[in-house]
Amino acid sequence: xxxxxxxxxxxxxxxxxxxxxxxxxxxxxxxxxxxxxxxxxxxxxxxxxxxxxxxxxxxxxxxxxxxxxxxxxxxxxxxxxxxxxxxxxxxxxxxxxxxxxxxxxxxxxxxxxxxxxxxxxxxxxxxxxxxxxxxxxxxxxxxxxxxxxxxxxxxxxxxx
Numbered sequence: 001x002x003x004x005x006x007x008x009x010x011x012x013x014x015x016x017x018x019x020x021x022x023x024x025x026x027x028x029x030x031x032x033x034x035x036x037x038x039x040x041x042x043x044x045x046x047x048x049x050x051x052x053x054x055x056x057x058x059x060x061x062x063x064x065x066x067x068x069x070x071x072x073x074x075x076x077x078x079x080x081x082x083x084x085x086x087x088x089x090x091x092x093x094x095x096x097x098x099x100x101x102x103x104x105x106x107x108x109x110x111x112x113x114x115x116x117x118x119x120x121x122x123x124x125x126x127x128x129x130x131x132x133x134x135x136x137x138x139x140x141x142x143x144x145x146x147x148x149x150x151x152x153x154x155x156x157x158x159x160x
Contacts, residue, residue: 086094
């Protein structure tokens with residue numbers, strides 16, 4: 001009976017040792033899993049941080065792309081406006097032609113102003129001559145009237 005109890009105790013002890021070993025293995029496995037989970041957690045945190053950095057970089061790239069697109073649209077609009085205007089060579093030719101025309105018109109203006117001034121002087125001389133002629137005619141009329149008056153008074157007054 002002692003032997004069977006001894007056997008049972010050995011069996012119980014063996015079961016306890018087995019349970020203890022099993023528990024120890026489960027504990028070690030749990031520790032390794034915890035370490036694995038910590039490692040995975042850190043990797044996920046690093047991935048999240050990387051994703052945030054990548055998102056921030058992408059936002060910067062989007063802003064830069066928007067700015068470039070806006071600049072290109074403005075450039076295209078300015079290019080269209082510029083296309084409607086003649087190039088510099090043609091503009092300079094037109095300016096030169098307009099300068100020559102302006103110079104020609106200035107000479108014509110001076111010529112017309114000189115003619116106008118000459119006509120004014122001639123008109124002034126003409127008016128002066130007309131006034132002198134009127135004065136002469138008026139004087140002649142007065143003289144004629146005086147002579148007639150004298151003749152009439154002579155006829156009325158015979159000489160003694």
